[in-house]
Amino acid sequence: MTAEALKGHLDGLLLAVLERGPAHGYALIEALRAGSGGTFDLPTGTVYPALRRLETSGLVASTWEKGDGRQRRMYELTTAGHRHLARQRQSWRQFSGAVTAVMDGGEPAWTPST
Amino acid sequence: MDTFDLTPAAWDPRARAAVAGYLQTIAAGLPLTRRARAEVMAEIADGLACAVEAHIAAGATTAAAARLSVAEFGDPRELSAALAAEIAWTHARRLGRALVATGPLVGLAWVGAFAQASGMTWWSQIGVLMASAPAYPLVLAVSVPAALVAAGVVRLAGRPAFGATTAVNAAVVASAACVVGDIALVIGLATQPGDLAWTAALACAVPISLVRMGVTAAAGRRALLLRAAVR
Numbered sequence: 001m002t003a004e005a006l007k008g009h010l011d012g013l014l015l016a017v018l019e020r021g022p023a024h025g026y027a028l029i030e031a032l033r034a035g036s037g038g039t040f041d042l043p044t045g046t047v048y049p050a051l052r053r054l055e056t057s058g059l060v061a062s063t064w065e066k067g068d069g070r071q072r073r074m075y076e077l078t079t080a081g082h083r084h085l086a087r088q089r090q091s092w093r094q095f096s097g098a099v100t101a102v103m104d105g106g107e108p109a110w111t112p113s114t
Numbered sequence: 115m116d117t118f119d120l121t122p123a124a125w126d127p128r129a130r131a132a133v134a135g136y137l138q139t140i141a142a143g144l145p146l147t148r149r150a151r152a153e154v155m156a157e158i159a160d161g162l163a164c165a166v167e168a169h170i171a172a173g174a175t176t177a178a179a180a181r182l183s184v185a186e187f188g189d190p191r192e193l194s195a196a197l198a199a200e201i202a203w204t205h206a207r208r209l210g211r212a213l214v215a216t217g218p219l220v221g222l223a224w225v226g227a228f229a230q231a232s233g234m235t236w237w238s239q240i241g242v243l244m245a246s247a248p249a250y251p252l253v254l255a256v257s258v259p260a261a262l263v264a265a266g267v268v269r270l271a272g273r274p275a276f277g278a279t280t281a282v283n284a285a286v287v288a289s290a291a292c293v294v295g296d297i298a299l300v301i302g303l304a305t306q307p308g309d310l311a312w313t314a315a316l317a318c319a320v321p322i323s324l325v326r327m328g329v330t331a332a333a334g335r336r337a338l339l340l341r342a343a344v345r
Contacts, residue, residue, distance in 0.1 A: 024160065024161070024164075025157060025160075025161050026160070026161040026164035026165060027164070030168075043186065043187060043188025043189075043193075044161060044165060044183075044186050044187045044188065045158070045161075045187040045188040045190075045192075045193035045196075046188065046193075046196075047161075048154075048157065048158060048161070048193070048196075048197060049193070049196035049197050049199065049200045052197065052200035052201065052204065053200050053203075056200065056203060056204045056207065069122075070156075070159070070160045070163060071156045071157075071160065072157075072160050073156075073157045073160070
């Protein structure tokens, strides 16, 4: 799946991965790849602007740690991030449920008049 | 421009060159202070090092792992532009908030200087101040709304009413208007002949305006450079 197809969903997906605990940028994109069975195979660099956007919005907070002899920026969800994720999750369930219902050819709620 | 040789010295020289070249291309597209750029580059270098280590663990040579990792990260110019866009928005918000916060303080310093020099109440001096620098009301009419838009405090349904591009443009306009306003105050008023009390009062207000002008001009220039870096 391309970055373009995921546009609008990447922020929510990153928040969902961060809900499991603090992580750095590369670990996040790897978790997305693994969690989607390889479907979300975005350019790794995509994650860094997205994380900056989430931090500016107050949804994640970052700290620097020393790891493997390198400086490592770790991200975690803020309280606002947890609330935002809960809203996004609910909205996605409604949306995906509705799309699935229509795509799978369920009983139409109305019939066109002839 | 600093070089970003953040790769482990033990790596194959070709691997180091591939990663360093990638980092250098990103750094070249980020018009940031040395410290801010180093912070961005340290994060991406750590990510690249993680990717290289993952490929080596999967059986690749160091040189191949570096090539694969760089390819996996994507076009460095696109990444640089995307980072610049996000950093520009953050910068615009900070600049807008700083102008909203410092504007009243600078105004108070000038009104206080007028009150001190004239021996009259400060509120009676607001009109005098406006009359003495005719460009100032126009500057306020431009800078205050622009700073509020840049700061992201203009909201609709709980979300900022304007996007990143508008916020960055607003920050540029607000900072330019503030610089013009400070110049108008300093030149228009500080050059007027006055007595010792007037000179003493101005000695407090003028440095405040000059400091604000210098800081705002630098921050406005940074916003312009970041805007240009967003392709």
